[in-house]
Amino acid sequence: MQQQAYDVIVVGAGHAGCEAAHAAAQMGSSVLLITMNMQTIAQMSCNPAMGGVAKGQIVREIDALGGMSGLISDKTMIQFRMLNRSKGPAMWSPRCQSDRMRFAEEWRMVLEQNTNVDFWQDSVQQLLIKNNEVCGVITRMGIEFKARTVVLTNGTFLNGLIHIGEKHFGGGRMAEPMAQGLTEQLVQLGFESGRMKTGTPPRVDGRSLDYSAMEEQKGDENPSSFSYLTETPIQEQRSCWITHTNTKVHEVLRKGFDKSPMFAGRIKGLGPRYCPSVEDKINRFADKDSHQIFVEPEGWNTVEIYVNGFSTSLPEEIQYEAIRLIPGFEKAKLFRPGYAIEYDYFPPTQLQATLETKLIQGLYFAGQINGTTGYEEAACQGLMAGINAHQKAKQLDPFTLSRSDAYIGVLIDDLINKGTDEPYRMFTSRAEFRTLLRQDNADERLTVKGYELGLATKKRMDKFQQKQSDVARLLDHIKTSKVKPDEMNTWLENQGSSSLREGTPIVNLLRRSDLSFSALLQHPLIQHIQETYSQEVIEQAEIIVKYESYIEKERLMVDKMKTMEDLKIPDTFDYDKIKTLSTESRIKLKSIRPQTIGQASRISGVSASDVSILLLFMGR
Incomplete structure (x- = not known):
């Protein structure tokens, strides 16, 4: 029916599982991807978006190493925004609204096109263990699959329990069964387990909303992309919308507090502190009369709307009554109510830096099973687990990233050393070296590593080397090309910048805090640069020049840290x-x-x- 043994078995086909399967297969391993439902591969279970603060940096790092989340996001986005542009470049974070159905479809196509990936629709109930080493899995159908390594990416499915008001029932996602057996076996083997909670908002019919009562949120005028390989950014974009709750909404929600599974204590697991439910927000911030609601389309060809900021597990009748009091939602029709879900996780201090478990050789955990939250956090763990499962299966050296290499390194280091008792989410503040770990230079930090592993392609490596060459040429040009006072002073005065007393290299003008490269490129003597170099190259050169001292300071800090490492x-x-x-x-x-x-x-x-x-x- 299937081949007798695989190099890598990946259990679960969410964001972590897809990246793990793709990485291991791309590097040459035979991979079996086992999922409970072939129709929900790469399902965006919560919001239809990728990236955001720190998360966007992670997606670019995945891409630089040779993963697929960035490319697939670029192919299926409906809107792009670069967040935090008003702050320094260390804070710039790409984010996109995604077409939920197309995102999943593209991921499935990518995996199906890789001949090293086999699929099996089933649930894994038991691991095959011999001498503290994993050697395969047993499915609910009783079928045994042998493997040198196994990657568990079970998401919210391990003994998942869904809560809506006083109702609760087993499930890993709405209308999908939970997974049983694995937690119990792992605990018997000596693993420590715990419970966590997450939630999702109601979905509504976009045809029933009044957008004139909301604030429109358009995408960037000159959108960028996640992947370094994407040459043509999104051409057409869909708007999102912003509205707010009010005191009437809060009053209705409070009526359901006595039936809230969270307040009544029926939910034992801790939820994400930085993405609380709407009832948690109005309880914790009782002095606030309103909270922001983001109205997000789920795709190009669907009327379904994601109500970001209204995550809840209150009774469905309370949800319906309250949501209709939000401006623009007066005639809203619900597709389904919001709900909370509890699930098993395993404290990640039980893992090595490769994401291999310490107790069982060849067994890797990635994603929410490690106590994290978010597609991006899951995807990067899946990528690293898939890489290391391949390396282990082929008896090659393990692959890890340090805190100074990538946000991925920060995330894994935090998990295995500090653990987490609440869903872990990445923020730029978690990284000591965020000036070095920018979204624009992820290729500089990681593409060579990905190429040496056999994951990043030659096309990607060639493009990276061309970019590096262009940046070096541009920096050399602006350092050696001088401008004279009589050529620049009138223009500088119009810009509100001080005049020149003598000829100076262009780079000295760029170092001024009151002049940007985009402004300098408007001058006739300098505008030729825009015709010669890409926007990506110009942007990176500007960051290197303007933040040179900060970058050097962090590099010295990294050198000191490496002494301890x-x-x-x-x-x-x-x-x-x-x-x-x-x-x-x-x-x-x-x-x-x-x-x-x-x-x-x-x-x-x-x-x-x-x-x-x-x-x-x-x-x-």
């Missing part, structure tokens, strides 16, 4: 011998088993004095 701790190191370590530190160090002093220093509960003691004990 180079100090290895033996796997057999006996922490009990060091009596001067704090009790909490000793427990955490023995549990997590950090591989370096740098990793040890980032574990919650390990103090600076504990690190000093470790250094002294190791003779450093």
Whole structure:
């Protein structure tokens, strides 16, 4: 029926599972992707969007390594916006509204076109384990599939429980069954598990809304893209809309608080702090009379609307009554109510930096099973787990990213060292080196790595090298080309910038805080640059020039950090011998088993004095 054994089995076909399967197969592994429903591969279970603050940087990093989330987002977006343009470039974050159906369709096509990927529609109920090493899976149909490595990307399906008011029933998503058996087996094997909660808002019929009562939110005038390979950005865009709740909405919602599964204590798992339900918002921020609601189309050819900001698990009749009091929603028709879902996860301190579990060799966890939230966080974990599952199956060196390499490195380092007891979401503030980890230079940081792995294609590598060459040529040009006072002073005065006293290289003008490259390009002597170089190259050159001192400062900080990362701790190191370590530190160090002093220093509960003691004990 299927081949006898695979290099990699991926369980689950959400964002993590799709990236894991694609990466391993692209690198040459034979892959079996097992999903409960072939029609929901790469389903956007919550909002129809990719990217956002810090998340957009992750999508660009996935793309730079050779993953597919960026390219598929570009092919299926209906709107693009670069967020935080008013701030420094370290904060710029690409985001798009996606066509939900086309996004899933494109992902399935990509996977089906890879001959190294096989599919099986079924639920995995048990892992095959021998001598603490995974060797395959058993499905609900009782079929055994053998494999050298297994990647679990179960999302919200492990013992998933859906809540709407006082109603609750099993399910991994609305109208889809939960997955049973795996949690129980993993706990028996010695894994620690927990419960988390997430939620989703009601979906409404866009034909029933009055958009004239809302504020229109258009896409960027000159839209960009996620993927470094995309040459033609989106040409036509759909608008989103903004409206607000009000005191009447809040009054109606409060009527349902006594039936709220969250307030009544029926939900045990913690939900995402940075994406609370609407009832949580009006309870926690009782002094606020309104909250913003984003009205987001689900695609080009559907009337379905996602009501971003109105996530709720209150009774459906309360949801219906309250939503109709929002401006523009007076005649709203619901397609389905919002709901909360509880599910099992496994604290990620049980993982190595490769996302391989410490207890069972060859077994990898990626996505919400690790306590994260968000498509982008899941996708990058899937990519890394897929890469490392392939490397393990082929007996090659593991692949990891540091905190100075990528937001992906920050995310995984946070998870395995600090763990999480609430759904983990990436923010730019989590990264110490965010000036280095910008969305514009993800290819500079990661494409060579992806190419050396065999994941990034030669086309991608060639394009990256051409961009690097163009940036270098442009920088050399503006450093060596001078302009004279009589050529520039009148123009500079009109720009509100100080005059020149002598000839100066163009780069010195670009270093001025009151002059942008786009402004300089309007001058007849400089506008030829715009005809020679792409906007992408011009933008990166400007960032390098204007933020040169900040970039250099962070690079020096990275060098200092690497000193600690180079100090290895033996796997057999006996922490009990060091009596001067704090009790909490000793427990955490023995549990997590950090591989370096740098990793040890980032574990919650390990103090600076504990690190000093470790250094002294190791003779450093």
